[in-house]
Amino acid sequence: MKRILGALRNPVANFALAILPATGCFTFKRALLNALGFEIGVGGKVTGGVKFYGRGRIAIGEDTWIGLGTLFIVAPDAAIVIGARCDIAPRVIFHTGSHRIGDHRRRAGEGYSLPITVADGSWVGTGSVLLGGTSVGRSSILAAGAMVLAGDYPADSLLAGIPATIKRALT
Numbered sequence: 001m002k003r004i005l006g007a008l009r010n011p012v013a014n015f016a017l018a019i020l021p022a023t024g025c026f027t028f029k030r031a032l033l034n035a036l037g038f039e040i041g042v043g044g045k046v047t048g049g050v051k052f053y054g055r056g057r058i059a060i061g062e063d064t065w066i067g068l069g070t071l072f073i074v075a076p077d078a079a080i081v082i083g084a085r086c087d088i089a090p091r092v093i094f095h096t097g098s099h100r101i102g103d104h105r106r107r108a109g110e111g112y113s114l115p116i117t118v119a120d121g122s123w124v125g126t127g128s129v130l131l132g133g134t135s136v137g138r139s140s141i142l143a144a145g146a147m148v149l150a151g152d153y154p155a156d157s158l159l160a161g162i163p164a165t166i167k168r169a170l171t
Contacts, residue, residue, distance in 0.1 A: 022048030
């Protein structure tokens, strides 16, 4: 039974988030997502059009906002963890998987996955992409459209660009 429920986790969540009001029913959405095996903290708000793919752990902290159309692609061995009091703008992509560089016959070689962490109080701008192996320090800002590659980024940083670099320290 648990296996069947696990297989239905994402389709049920995606369907519910597609048909419920985009910026309402947050308590119901949170309860449903938690019942399906996601970890959504008290006061967490998941808006419409958010999509979940993969069977890995997704944890969203208390009072965190997940914007319209955010996409989570998570492998079983690499969690996505977003801290408390974070704001995730619309159309952000979290993707834990990638490939090693293959030989000349197929450049996308062996697949692998790494976790993604966004620490408490951070703000991720519209259209940003966070790839596996990313760890964003607390109270940081990712500018709209930033592409954050694997690495540890310090707390209180403004990150921007492709690839994202530290533009300045925030106080």
